[in-house]
Amino acid sequence: ETGVTQSPTHLIKTRGQQVTLRCSSQSGHNTVSWYQQALGQGPQFIFQYYREEENGRGNFPPRFSGLQFPNYSSELNVNALELDDSALYLCASSVKLIKIDDSPLHFGNGTRLTVT
Amino acid sequence: SQQGEEDPQALSIQEGENATMNCSYKTSINNLQWYRQNSGRGLVHLILIRSNEREKHSGRLRVTLDTSKKSSSLLITASRAADTASYFCATASDDYKLSFGAGTTVTVRA
Numbered sequence: 457e458t459g460v461t462q463s464p465t466h467l468i469k470t471r472g473q474q475v476t477l478r479c480s481s482q483s484g485h486n487t488v489s490w491y492q493q494a495l496g497q498g499p500q501f502i503f504q505y506y507r508e509e510e511n512g513r514g515n516f517p518p519r520f521s522g523l524q525f526p527n528y529s530s531e532l533n534v535n536a537l538e539l540d541d542s543a544l545y546l547c548a549s550s551v552k553l554i555k556i557d558d559s560p561l562h563f564g565n566g567t568r569l570t571v572t
Numbered sequence: 573s574q575q576g577e578e579d580p581q582a583l584s585i586q587e588g589e590n591a592t593m594n595c596s597y598k599t600s601i602n603n604l605q606w607y608r609q610n611s612g613r614g615l616v617h618l619i620l621i622r623s624n625e626r627e628k629h630s631g632r633l634r635v636t637l638d639t640s641k642k643s644s645s646l647l648i649t650a651s652r653a654a655d656t657a658s659y660f661c662a663t664a665s666d667d668y669k670l671s672f673g674a675g676t677t678v679t680v681r682a
Binding site: 460489491496497498499500501504512514544546548560561562563564565566568 | 576605607612613614615616617620660662669670671672673674675
């Protein structure tokens with residue numbers, strides 16, 4: 457059983473640029489969530505996708521967007537990067553929606569984004 | 573803002589000792605989960621306790637939940653060097669997301 461994989465592992469971008477982060481969900485998982493973790497903080501929920509549709513969003517501006525593909529892989533896109541976007545971005549997959557089922561999240565190791 | 577607050581922020585113990593950390597939250601929940609994060613890595617799910625449960629065990633882990641006080645505790649018994657990590661509580665409510673606290677950093681000294 458393959459776990460959650462994320463790419464790239466590290467990324468350096470300049471303020472104002474755009475970035476795309478990628479995630480492959482664990483086999484058999486149909487829900488993917490994205491979290492932002494600033495240094496020394498806990499993860500903050502960005503959004504969740506279920507069957508290719510956004511199914512919940514945290515307190516993040518529209519320049520944070522995502523996609524989920526038929527094979528349940530996912531992308532996180534961030535436009536107009538700001539310095540405060542520097543963080544570890546974590547992808548997590550699960551079997552069902554948390555609201556319906558108590559399914560724990562399986563996290564990837566994240567992408568470390570640095571905005572200069 | 574974060575739903576959960578862990579206490580203490582940091583904990584240093586000797587190998588073989590027990591480690592206890594607490595989590596308080598603000599709103600009603602469906603379940604509460606604990607995760608571990610080794611430095612610079614992803615989070616690993618440790619244990620889940622539902623809102624109608626009061627205590628749960630998994631190996632060397634013991635979790636309690638007091639919904640009247642909106643609090644939970646995680647006990648790690650007979651700690652090992654490999655337990656050195658950050659520990660996060662996360663609450664699941666009706667809005668599809670897990671809300672994480674800021675974490676407790678545990679250092680186990682050999």
